[in-house]
Amino acid sequence: MQRVTIIGLGLIGGSIGLGLRRWSSQNAKGGADALEITGFDTDLEQQSFAKKINAVDKTEWNLINAVKNADIIIVSIPVLASREIFTDIAPHLKSGAVVTDVGSTKAQVLAWADEILPRTVSFIGGHPMAGKAQSIEAAEADLFKGATWCVCPSVHAGEEAIRNVLGIIAAVGAEPYFVDPNEHDAFVAGVSHLPFVLSAAMMRAVSTDGSWRDMKTLSATGFRDITRLAAGSPAMHRDIVITNREAVGRWLDTYIAHLQEVRDHVASDAEDAPEKLLAFFDQARDARAEWSTQTNREGELLQSTESELNSAGNISDQLGRMLFGGLGRGRKNLLDRDRGVSSRGGANGAGKDPKKPVRR
Numbered sequence: 001m002q003r004v005t006i007i008g009l010g011l012i013g014g015s016i017g018l019g020l021r022r023w024s025s026q027n028a029k030g031g032a033d034a035l036e037i038t039g040f041d042t043d044l045e046q047q048s049f050a051k052k053i054n055a056v057d058k059t060e061w062n063l064i065n066a067v068k069n070a071d072i073i074i075v076s077i078p079v080l081a082s083r084e085i086f087t088d089i090a091p092h093l094k095s096g097a098v099v100t101d102v103g104s105t106k107a108q109v110l111a112w113a114d115e116i117l118p119r120t121v122s123f124i125g126g127h128p129m130a131g132k133a134q135s136i137e138a139a140e141a142d143l144f145k146g147a148t149w150c151v152c153p154s155v156h157a158g159e160e161a162i163r164n165v166l167g168i169i170a171a172v173g174a175e176p177y178f179v180d181p182n183e184h185d186a187f188v189a190g191v192s193h194l195p196f197v198l199s200a201a202m203m204r205a206v207s208t209d210g211s212w213r214d215m216k217t218l219s220a221t222g223f224r225d226i227t228r229l230a231a232g233s234p235a236m237h238r239d240i241v242i243t244n245r246e247a248v249g250r251w252l253d254t255y256i257a258h259l260q261e262v263r264d265h266v267a268s269d270a271e272d273a274p275e276k277l278l279a280f281f282d283q284a285r286d287a288r289a290e291w292s293t294q295t296n297r298e299g300e301l302l303q304s305t306e307s308e309l310n311s312a313g314n315i316s317d318q319l320g321r322m323l324f325g326g327l328g329r330g331r332k333n334l335l336d337r338d339r340g341v342s343s344r345g346g347a348n349g350a351g352k353d354p355k356k357p358v359r360r
Contacts, residue, residue, distance in 0.1 A: 001032060001033070001034065001036055002036070003035075003036050003038070004035050004037045004038070004070065004071065004168075005060075005067050005073045006039050006040070007041075007063070007066070007067075007077060007085060008041060008076035008077040009039050009040075009041040009043075009046045009047060009056070009076075009136055010076065010135065011131065011136060011138055012076045012102050012128065012131065012143075013039070013050075013076035013136075014049075014050050015055075015139040015143035016076065016102070017037055017039060017050060017139075018139055018141035019141045019143070019171060019172030020035055020037055020172065021033075021035070021056070021141075023035075024037070036057050036058075038057065038059065038060055039051070039056035039058070039059045040059065040060050040067075044061065047061070049136055049137070053136075063085075064089070067089045067097075070093075070097060071094075071164075072098045072099075072100070072165075073089070073093070073100070074101070075099065075101040076101070077101075079103040079105055079109060079239040079243050080238075080239040080242065080243065082101060082103060082109050082113075086113060086116040086117055090116050090117050090121075093118065093120075096120065096121075097120075097121050098122050098123075098124065098164050099113070099117060099121055100126045100168070101125060101126055103127060104193070104240045105185050106127060106150070106181035106184045107181040107182050107184075107185050107243075109181075109243070110152060110181050113125070113154055114154055122158050122162075123153075123156070125152035125154070125181060126149060126150060126151055126165065126169075127150040127152075128147055128148075129147050129149070129150065129188075141172075142173065144172040144174040145172075145173035145174070146174070148174070148175055148177045149169045149174040149175065149176050149177065150178075151176050151177065151178050152179060152180070152181045152184060153178075185244050189250070190247075193240055193247075193251070195229055196229040196230070196237055197248065198226075198255065199226060199230040200229070200230045200237070202227055262277070262280050
């Protein structure tokens with residue numbers, strides 16, 4: 001029986017525990033579960049709730065006792081707290097133990113692990129690309145099913161240690177993805193960290209306006225969707241940005257440049273300004289369509305966009321027709337007709353079909 005300790009019993013730690021306990025029961029031999037899972041959290045209420053929902057076999061109020069006999073330690077805490085935890089547990093880890101984490105940044109965490117943890121221990125950085133609410137009350141065994149789980153082994157990690165971490169990933173239903181830690185941080189800065197910074201900026205921009213009290217009564221699904229990430233843990237967001245400053249800063253510069261581009265088009269009274277605005281939104285829509293139609297090896301959509309794709313026709317076109325009838329197809333068609341451009345793409349009908357998203 002392998003002994004697993006989970007440090008940090010929030011949404012991610014609790015869900016890992018639920019997934020591993022289910023797998024452990026399903027793979028029991030001789031009446032004994034395959035794993036013994038111990039949970040530790042500085043919040044004793046979190047510990048109690050984790051035990052109540054059977055996310056762990058037992059809890060331990062003392063961190064040293066929680067890790068000293070563990071074969072695998074899963075660190076599920078805010079990124080900036082990792083260095084302190086590594087320092088606290090390092091002298092008490094048994095030889096051959098495996099330490100892994102689930103933090104949103106990897107380069108800094110691996111540097112701390114290399115600096116602090118003994119060479120008799122293998123560290124494998126990890127990052128499951130899944131999540132929702134922050135509390136353990138939302139934990140579920142299937143949270144990671146089909147999700148990508150980034151794997152960044154340290155240079156000192158042994159093959160057996162890596163296999164153990166891959167076993168944990170498989171047990172909770174996720175798909176491993178080996179990636180260089182610096183490359184990981186650059187990628188997730190764009191697709192994960194930038195979105196919550198923008199969400200927070202959007203929320204602050206409108207909520208600090210003098211008209212917010214009246215304006216918020218008009219907000220609907222678009223505003224809700226864009227600002228959802230602003231409801232996340234401020235401490236977690238701070239830690240992520242601080243440990244990934246360079247990459248987040250680069251993506252913010254890129255985003256600001258695109259905002260400035262559309263701002264210039266909005267302010268311009270040039271004759272071609274409407275067409276430039278249309279091109280701006282066209283490019284974004286096409287990129288979104290390409291992203292939303294990605295599939296896995298089984299042909300299933302990766303991004304849970306079934307509801308979008310099952311709707312007949314382009315969503316924006318549908319909304320336009322509902323609100324404005326035939327005129328909802330857009331001013332571009334009227335302009336093209338006046339210029340003698342057919343709906344099939346070229347002057348007088350010559351040319352290729354307009355670009356359409358293709359389902360993969």
